[in-house]
Amino acid sequence: MAATGPRRDSARRPKGRGPGPRMRSVGSSVAGELAQRRSARSAGWWIGGLTIFVMLAFLLGPTLKTYVDQRREIGALQEQVAAQRADVAAMEKEKALWGQDTYVEQQARQRLKFVKKGEKAYEIIDLDQAAEAPTGATGQSAAAAKSRNAWYGQVWESIKIADNPQGVGR
Numbered sequence: 574m575a576a577t578g579p580r581r582d583s584a585r586r587p588k589g590r591g592p593g594p595r596m597r598s599v600g601s602s603v604a605g606e607l608a609q610r611r612s613a614r615s616a617g618w619w620i621g622g623l624t625i626f627v628m629l630a631f632l633l634g635p636t637l638k639t640y641v642d643q644r645r646e647i648g649a650l651q652e653q654v655a656a657q658r659a660d661v662a663a664m665e666k667e668k669a670l671w672g673q674d675t676y677v678e679q680q681a682r683q684r685l686k687f688v689k690k691g692e693k694a695y696e697i698i699d700l701d702q703a704a705e706a707p708t709g710a711t712g713q714s715a716a717a718a719k720s721r722n723a724w725y726g727q728v729w730e731s732i733k734i735a736d737n738p739q740g741v742g743r
Contacts, residue, residue, distance in 0.1 A: 686723055
């Protein structure tokens with residue numbers, strides 16, 4: 574084989590110079606086909622990637638929403654548990670108070686108007702409050718009825734008042 578001269582490869586060829594006139598017509602059609610194949614392949618990749626993304630969004634979206642909702646619910650339940658623990662602590666403190674005889678006696682005197690033998694019970698009524706107190710069906714103020722009666726008498730008076738709210742005779 575005879576060497577016709579040094580051959581330049583395409584990487585060392587000066588820019589702007591393409592193949593000879595004979596190769597241009599064949600090369601341009603091949604290059605066009607390659608460009609179309611690449612763009613079709615690139616579009617296929619984009620469509621495939623987009624399809625996978627949409628499928629993942631549809632599959633993982635509800636799961637992610639459920640996860641977020643459950644985390645929110647767990648937070649609310651933890652707050653509720655903390656509030657209930659505070660209530661339990663307050664109730665235990667009150668239970669300890671009810672274990673003391675002096676506290677029980679104090680509550681009986683305040684709530685039920687109990688007195689010991691030989692004691693006289695007095696209740697001071699503020700005149701301003703007595704004047705503002707609503708009158709019941711019997712024409713008496715609720716504060717006056719409360720001060721006169723024991724707790725069971727107060728219950729009976731409230732029943733009578735509730736039974737006849739317009740104040741139409743007894």
